[in-house]
Amino acid sequence: MIPLIVLLGLCLPIITLCYFTRCLISPWGTCIRCRPGGKNRTCRACDGTGMRPRLGWQLYTYARRLHRNGTR
Template structure:
């Protein structure tokens, strides 16, 4: 391999490492902080006075990560194919 090929393959290798690291994080810690309520579980109504449960996280302050959604979908497809 010459140096140009090595330099061209570095961004691809970095992308693979970052992706696998994120999927590993999703396996170990499937829930992240809710961005809508800043992990408090409560949001203000449109009028600004009434505090209600966050509809994005159902008042828990946690949400399922996007990567975990992907893992769950792939697992469900695999289980469906085995039937």
């Protein structure tokens, strides 16, 4: 049981760092609702573009905006 916890403790920060790096390099991902058929002009999630911001990028933007508005 202990090696599993150690392995999880080592892998989780690495996975988090990789996802954070991916969000910084490519903040836009394919739309989940439009993915099977490509661009859907009536999609409300992406406004018909087929691309929407990743969840990590949305959280980063929210935190940055919250900090900026709190320090004014």
